[in-house]
Amino acid sequence: MVDAQISDRLCLGPLGAKxxxxxxxxxxxxxxxxxxxxxxxxFMLSMESICEEEWQEWYRxxxxxxxxxxxxxxxxxxxxxxxxxxEPDSQSPFNDAATWRALSADGRPGVRSIxxxxx
Amino acid sequence: MGGQAxxxxxxxxxxxxxxxxxxxxxxxxxxxxxxxxxxxxxTIAVPPFEKGYLDRGHAVHFRCSHPDALGMRIDIMxxxxxxxxxxxxxxxxxxxxxxxxxxxxxMSLPDLVQAKKTQRDKDWPMIRRLLEAxxxxxxxxxxxxxITFWLRELRTAQLLIETATSFCSRARELQAERPLLKCAIxxxxxxxxxxxxxxQRQEQAVDREYWLPLREELEALRRERASKTGDRLRETES
Numbered sequence: 632m633v634d635a636q637i638s639d640r641l642c643l644g645p646l647g648a649k650x651x652x653x654x655x656x657x658x659x660x661x662x663x664x665x666x667x668x669x670x671x672x673x674f675m676l677s678m679e680s681i682c683e684e685e686w687q688e689w690y691r692x693x694x695x696x697x698x699x700x701x702x703x704x705x706x707x708x709x710x711x712x713x714x715x716x717x718e719p720d721s722q723s724p725f726n727d728a729a730t731w732r733a734l735s736a737d738g739r740p741g742v743r744s745i746x747x748x749x750x
Numbered sequence: 751m752g753g754q755a756x757x758x759x760x761x762x763x764x765x766x767x768x769x770x771x772x773x774x775x776x777x778x779x780x781x782x783x784x785x786x787x788x789x790x791x792x793t794i795a796v797p798p799f800e801k802g803y804l805d806r807g808h809a810v811h812f813r814c815s816h817p818d819a820l821g822m823r824i825d826i827m828x829x830x831x832x833x834x835x836x837x838x839x840x841x842x843x844x845x846x847x848x849x850x851x852x853x854x855x856x857m858s859l860p861d862l863v864q865a866k867k868t869q870r871d872k873d874w875p876m877i878r879r880l881l882e883a884x885x886x887x888x889x890x891x892x893x894x895x896x897i898t899f900w901l902r903e904l905r906t907a908q909l910l911i912e913t914a915t916s917f918c919s920r921a922r923e924l925q926a927e928r929p930l931l932k933c934a935i936x937x938x939x940x941x942x943x944x945x946x947x948x949x950q951r952q953e954q955a956v957d958r959e960y961w962l963p964l965r966e967e968l969e970a971l972r973r974e975r976a977s978k979t980g981d982r983l984r985e986t987e988s
Contacts, residue, residue, distance in 0.1 A: 676912050678886050690883045694758045694846050701757045701764040708764065715766045715821045722870040724961040725809060727795055727972060 751857040751865055752825070758846050758856055760883030761876050767823035771857060771865075773836040774804040774828035782826070790815035791824060796971035804828040807964055830865040831960045859884055863903050869957040874950050878905040885909055892917070902928060905950075907942045910934045 678687050689697065709715070720726050753765025772782060779801060791812040797803040799810045805828060812824040833839060842858040857865065863880055866873045881904045888896055897917050901924050904910040914921040914934035925931045930945035 675889060676908055681906060681908060682882060686879065686882075689763065690760050690886050692760070694760075695848055697757055697760060698846075698848055701762075705764040705766070708766075713766075715823055717766070717823075720870060720872070722872075724869070724965050724968070725795065725811070727968075 751830075751862055754854075755856040755862050756866075756876055756880065758844075758854065759859055759862065759880055760887075761879035767825060769809075769825045769827070771830065771836060771839060772804070772826050772828055773840075774801055776801065779804075786812060786824070788816070789819050789822075789824075794823075796968055796975060806967075807831070807960075808968070831957060832864045832867060833861055860899055860903070867953045867957065869954045869961065871954075874905070877903075882906055882909065885913075894920075898924065901931060905946055907934075907939050907946060910942065910946075911937050911939060 678690065682690070692700070717723075751771050752767070752769025753762050754768050756762035757765060772778065779799075783799070789812075791814045793799050793810060794813045795811050797808050797810060799812075804810065804826070807827070807829040809825050809827045812826075814820065814822045814824065828836065839857060839861050840855075842861060844856045844858055846854045846856055848854060856862070859880065863877055866877050866880070881900065884896075885900055885904065885906075892900075897913065897920055900913045901910075901917070901921050904913060910931075911934045914931055915937060918935050921931045921935050925935075928949075930942060930949060933942035933945050
């Protein structure tokens with residue numbers, strides 16, 4: 632009961648409420664906000680539990696490093712035969728089926744698999 | 751804005767084109783026209799590069815022929831559904847300092863998130879990643895402004911629950927604006943996942959409705975172009 636009251640009044644979240652007891656500090660005061668931050672920071676979900684390793688690395692990078700890596704990835708994509716033309720997207724209001732057919736005679740996207748493992 | 755901005759904010763690995771939000775005033779369009787000429791960029795598809803189309807919310811598409819930007823596509827828009835006018839977007843922009851002394855003026859994250867709320871399924875994982883990247887980067891410094899942004903826009907159920915239960919007073923205040931926060935406060939993850947999906951579908955429907963008259967205009971332009979092409983071919987043959 633006490634934990635639920637604390638959780639509700641101070642918005643500590645369920646784990647935070649178990650650690651901190653209601654005291655005489657006024658709700659909305661700097662102290663109660665600090666308690667909320669402390670409990671929130673102390674019990675955060677890990678990035679690993681939310682997203683794949685590839686995206687974890689990407690999220691951790693600085694924007695400038697992502698920009699450089701993005702240039703490299705685009706270069707690799709183009710070197711492998713990728714096209715700068717958009718994939719046909721029937722959901723896009725800009726999609727023009729006639730234009731897509733004119734750009735790609737066989738109707739297939741610019742990147743094709745050259746070698747497959749059999750799967 | 752678009753894919754390149756998503757790269758900078760951490761939601762995309764690369765983008766094949768570059769999207770710009772522009773101020774559609776004649777003087778600015780003239781400057782843009784000169785810059786596009788430097789890139790040897792020509793319009794592709796419809797509509798033509800005219801102020802009226804931009805004012806109505808259309809995107810104009812270009813492809814560059816300059817050797818240093820060969821094949822690069824550029825899309826420009828002056829109005830995006832749900833966003834404020836260019837002046838307001840410009841005031842809130844983020845400036846990214848890049849290598850080699852360059853800098854990029856990118857749409858602010860909240861504005862980019864709003865601009866990405868389209869009818870296309872592929873834009874929604876991008877929105878989710880924009881929020882995840884921002885959340886993981888800043889969650890140890892949860893300012894009131896960030897807390898409000900996360901509660902309004904997070905699309906990852908577990909993270910939304912974490913934020914809503916940790917700041918439930920604010921979450922309750924925002925519930926009228928975003929009813930699914932009720933599920934987040936209650937830590938009902940399954941219900942929240944369903945509610946997030948429904949929220950996405952509703953927003954996609956609103957975007958489709960917004961684009962109906964614009965799509966009709968595009969179709970009319972395509973028919974007119976096809977008709978002119980047909981006339982030219984017949985003249986050549988005869």
